[in-house]
Amino acid sequence: MNIKKIILLCFTLLLLIMVWLSLKQDNLIYIQQVNPTNTLTSDSVVSADTIQEIVKDGSAEVTLADKQQDYILECSPKTKEIDLTQYADQSIGEINSKLKNSGSSFDLLAYNLMQDFKVSKTNSQKQAQINFDWLLEYSQSNGFNNLVLFSLLQACAANIKLLGCDEVEIKAKSTLVENAAMWQVIASKYIKQGNEKEAINAIKNAEKSTFYTNYNFEFEDLYRESLLANGFANDYNQSIILAKGYSMARPVTGLNDIYKSCKDNLNTMKTACLDMALVMKAKSTSTLISVVGANLLKEIFKVSNNVDEIQKLDKYIKEIYPENNERQLKISSLMTYDESLTINFIENWRNHGEIIANKMLIQEAIDKSRDPSYNPCI
Structure with a gap:
């Protein structure tokens, strides 16, 4: 995966999320999926209607025990009426x-x-x-x-x-x-x-x-x-979401220039580029910056045919930037109904960095979905 593909994917994800959040007139940040170490890897989902039926017949405890532990409550877009006039749609x-x-x-x-x-x-x-x-x-x-x-x-x-x-x-x-x-x-x-x-x-x-x-x-x-x-x-929460959206529209300077220069001049810049890539991967809390750094390291290790290091980097990239975004999209959809997920995600991003905030977001969505009484979809 090269830098152009990464940036294009990030841009596409951002556009998709902004379309979802236009239902509430909120500019949201893109969500990267990272599988927490203390959860299973299945993406099984229990809908709101299923949860309600389980509660009605009193079998919630048994049914939930039979489910794998990382399901995410899935809201259908048709289950919630959205008042499109409650916020001003300001460009x-x-x-x-x-x-x-x-x-x-x-x-x-x-x-x-x-x-x-x-x-x-x-x-x-x-x-x-x-x-x-x-x-x-x-x-x-x-x-x-x-x-x-x-x-x-x-x-x-x-x-x-x-x-x-x-x-x-x-x-x-x-x-x-x-x-x-x-x-x-x-x-x-x-x-x-x-x-x-x-x-x-x-x-x-x-x-x-x-x-x-x-x-x-x-x-x-x-x-x-x-x-x-x-x-x-209209309120503090909405201002947080809008400000995050506009901050993401600001340019990221230097990634293309450095990546291309390092890739084209590895004979003369190998050591310097290796150091830069390590910094980007290890010292940034941004998913994009970290992945770009990891991919730059891969280019460097390809020169020496260091297969072990390349495989480690591939694994790292998949952990913080998986190509299968199904669960991530489900969480993003849930965030349009439960604003607290968005606010907590942004605050965790501020306090811990984006990569850790992604893990915390997934875990919070999983934890909330385990509660039979949790249903923001209606």
Whole structure:
């Protein structure tokens, strides 16, 4: 599985989940299935109607004992009436327009963090520079907080023609020195510039880092408060879900550049790429980053025909990113009925990282489904 396939699958999963959650006007995060070590591996499912029949005839205890222990309650989309008018269906364009013109510097920061810093059909180099300059000036006036500084650094890697990036890189290297993601973004910038020596140095520095983060949770906190303040979320829970959705729409800088550069230049960059891949796999709590790191390691081990290590990596990838998403889809559907599953998942993601949060989500869905009285489907 190459990086393009992984990113495409993640994007497809995100679109599917957003379609499901449009029933409640919630932008949800994608769900990755990981089988907990203390559960069986069957995907048997008991529907709400089956649970109700079991309870009616008093045979719940016997029937549930006969079932394997990891079933997930399955709600039919037709069993619940959804009031499509209970929430306003606001597009990101409408939200950003209000944030831009609210008069609040807090909202304006949230707005500018969602802007495009690359050149495209709808965004000129001039506009990209204007977007960048606003964030840079904000940082200089308010102190370089990690979220803004990392966002500026990502902009520099995405668009190497932006002016002011030297200052940003110097500040990032002194402030975010322990963050492997920062070094990865810097490496991506140098790869685009054709400066292999500095790219390798950045990759080597990443190996010395103690953590890997892209500051998306800081963005979510900021965006959530702006959504609430401007009436785009009816309650705290909805604002959490919306903010998570928008944070996932932000670009992930550096993955393609580093993966391709390492794959094409293993003769000269093998050691540096090995270190970077190990950092991505071991120090990131993101499923996507970890899987990309594992696949990069596979490319490196293919050169030496290290079959044992490749098999270990294949097993690891399947554990955190299985290709069979049946149970994951069932849990995602259940989350549209039981909002607490979504809120707990996001909070666990924040506290423990995405990979562990996925395990906790599956276990919570299993535990709730074991309760005969649990039926959010009606």
